[in-house]
Amino acid sequence: MSTPPPPVRIGALAPLxxxxxxxxGHHLLAGLELAVRDVNAADGIAGRPLELLVRDTAADPRRAEAAVGELADLGVTALAGEYHSVVARAAATRADALGLPYLCSSAVLDTLTERPTRWVARLCPPQSRGWRAYADLLLAAGHRRIAVATQPSVYWASGTRVLREHVTPHGGTVTALDTTALTPTAVRDALLAHGATALLLLVGHPDPAVPLVQAVRQDPRLAGVLIGAPAGQPEFASWAAALGADGAAVPFLRYLPAHLTPLGARVATALRERLGAAPSFVAFEGYDTIAVLAQALRSHGTDRARVAEAWPSVTVDGTRGRIAFSRPPGGAVWQWAGAPVQVADRDPAAPDRFRVRHTG
Known part of the structure; x- marks a missing residue:
């Protein structure tokens, strides 16, 4: 009896x-796992099965750094995943130091590593691109007095800066309201005092995002105020479950095209069965991550350095379009420049249905 070939191991990071x-985090993992199943059904990597070694980051950068070191010691060929930007940055920095290829699935913070690296690539668009598209929607709708409810975070601070830099030349203002010092009622009162026409939630979900939406929606004086959530919270079922009709008409960023590819349509059906709910853009990012890594492994082999060499040459027909990587001017990591960007919301007439409000 012949010995089965050893698996090719991929480390996977997600907040679980x-x-x-x-x-x-669970949507991301569902996409990763489904893609591994499909790769193995197609003879794996030159006859070797692909295997995921999953580690829960729990949104903790130090935990992610430790997981990267552990996975490297376990012999993974490459690293995939992560949703939280600050956590992905810690993972990318550690992967770069260890010489471990890392394909970041879903974290958008512009600076994933402080120095240029050949080891790290990213599928999702950088925050500056997506949030500029979001600012374009606000400006086109006539919003010039914008308030942002914030929490301390590099990610939220970066988003606020992008918004401010984009709207200020058009006569707009962005006022930051610190939710660690202000209750939802105090935020509501600040909106009235500032005469803001839009409130963007740069905060965690469900708390304080849900109480903030409720405080604004329940005050008739703020009936004309747009509530927005650029980071994508309304994409998920828990948002609709917590807020019902109050959670509709809240624009958010997601990374989907106008139409999925034929592969994407098939994957969407399989993901819905796996998740028991409509898949988010994050699930498709997970699937595409493994699709890219599988192609790199098949074309360049399983040596870590060879996988990192594949970034500029690998091309894959993913669920959301054709994926290829380039290094933007001044960029530190390899980037899928063609990643789709949408601003969408839940339709007030049918909150389970999404409307595309803007593309960028």
Whole structure:
């Protein structure tokens, strides 16, 4: 009896427990796992099965750093995943130091590593691109007095800066309201005092995002105020479950095209069965991550350095379009420049249905 070939191991990072945002974490993992199943059904990597070694980051950068070191010691060929930007940055920095290829699935923070690296690539668009598209929607709708409810975070601070830099030349203002010092009622009162026409939630979900939406929606004086959530919270079922009709008409960013590819349509059906709910853009990012890594492994082999060499040459027909990587001017990591960007919301007439409000 012949000995089965050893698996090709991929390390996977995702926030699967609190205080991480677990809902997108499980969507990400579902996409990763489904893609591994499909790769193995197609003879794996030159006859070797692909195997995921999953580690829960729980949104903790130090935990992610430790997981990267552990996975490297276990002999993984490459690293995949992560949703939280600050956590992905810690993982990318550690992967770069260890010489471990890392394909970041879903974290958008512009600076994933402080120095240029050949080891790290990213599928999702950088925050500056997506949030500029979001600012374009606000400006086109006539919003010039914008308030942002914030929590301390590099990610939220970066988003606020992008918004401010984009709207200020058009006569707009962005006022930051610190939710660690202000209750939802105090935020509501600040909106009235500032005369803001839009409130953007740069905060965690469900708390304080849900109480903030409720405080604004329940005050008739703020009936004309747009509530927005650029980071994507309304994409997920828990948002609709917590807020019902109050959670509709809240624009958010997601990374989907106008139409999925034929592969994407098939994957969407399989993901819905696996999740028991409509798949989010994060689930498709997970699937595409493994599709890219599988192609790199098949074309360049399983040596870590060879996988990192594949970034500029690998091309894959993914669920959301044709994926290829380039290094943007001044960029530190390899980037899928063609990643789709949408601003969408839940339709007030049917909150389970999404409307595309803007593409960028």
């Amino acid at each position: 427990t609190r205080p991480g945002w677990t809902e997108p």
